[in-house]
Amino acid sequence: MELWYTEEHSDNVRFSIRVDKQLYSGKSEFQRIDILYSNEFGTFLTLDSLMMLTEKDEFIYHDMIVHVPMAVNPAIKKVLVIGGGDGGTVRELARYKTIEQIDLVEIDEMVVEACRKYLPTTTCSLDDERVNIYYEDGLRFVRHIENEYDLIIVDSTDSFGPGESLFTKAFYGNCYKALKEDGILVNQHESPYYAAYANSFKRAHSRIVEFFPITKVYEAHIPTYPSGYWMFGFASKKYDPVEDLKADEWNALKLETGYYNTDLHRNCFSLPNYVKRILEDSDE
Secondary structure, eight states, X not given: OOEEEEEEEETTEEEEEEESEEEEXXXXXXXXXXXXXXXXXXXXXXXXXXXXXXXXXXXHHHXXXXXXXXXXXXXXXXXXXXEOTTSHHHHHHTTOTTOOEEEEEOSOHHHHHHHHHHOHHHHTTTTOTXXXXXXXXXXXXXXXXXXXXXXXXXXXXXXXXXXXXXXXXXXXXXXXXXXXXXXXXXXXXXXXXXXXXXHHHHHHHHHHTXXXXXXXXXXXXXXXXXXXXXXXXXXXXXXXXXXXXXXXXXXXXXXOOSSOOHHHHHHTTOOOHHHHHXXXXXXX
16 A cells, blocks of 8 residues: 655645655654654654645755855854754754854644754764754743844745744744844745735735835745745844845855855846735735
8 A cells, every 4th residue: 555645735636756665754742743754755854734844945045045145144143043953954054163152942842853853964964062052932032132133044844834923923023133233134935926825925025124224025946845945034223135146255165055155146136926926915
């Protein structure tokens, strides 16, 4: 008998992967956690039956959520990661020797422990001496912080369930306050393609522009995410992600990446017209 993982991307579209083995299944107080193995995508993590990452394409997501802001300001020293219990974002940040502190705030300890056991390729830097892990709600954590971080990365689940509070106006306002005067906020921004995801994408952007003077959206192609087309938000008090790109400085680091490069950096902010129209509507 064949076992398939199937996710509904819309009421009319489903995405399926043949599963060769189930490695883990558990239910925390927040969500259901499943880790499965596929010959095509390797080990993959789902939360409440929604794809979070696969071994085969996670490098795309983690490259783009980390290296884009780091190439704009290579002098970043103190970083807050909210969500990201799979460890992939921390792994990429830990490659920068100039970063002095990485605070990871994850609401669900079971996610971290399951990933430590079954996804060592992403959790490999969680024990780096610069990493501090806090198991609590990201909105509550950031609420009382002022002028502390150079970079905040919101590596959240979708805009419902445990990650819902990380898409609110109050949360983005608190992130603005927690950042230093040249701080950068990057968050996963959902997809603009299917209606439900596009509404979340539009809503997140409209709330961020209320606080930050510079807000841009950029794209990546991630095969196992809904529509395969995913967006990230870049917001800053000072830096324009294209005009202030430090390409020479970043390339001098000689970091090997599977997806990101500085030519792609310039171009990933060039968006299709239908996406531009969504963003224009959210600015009104």
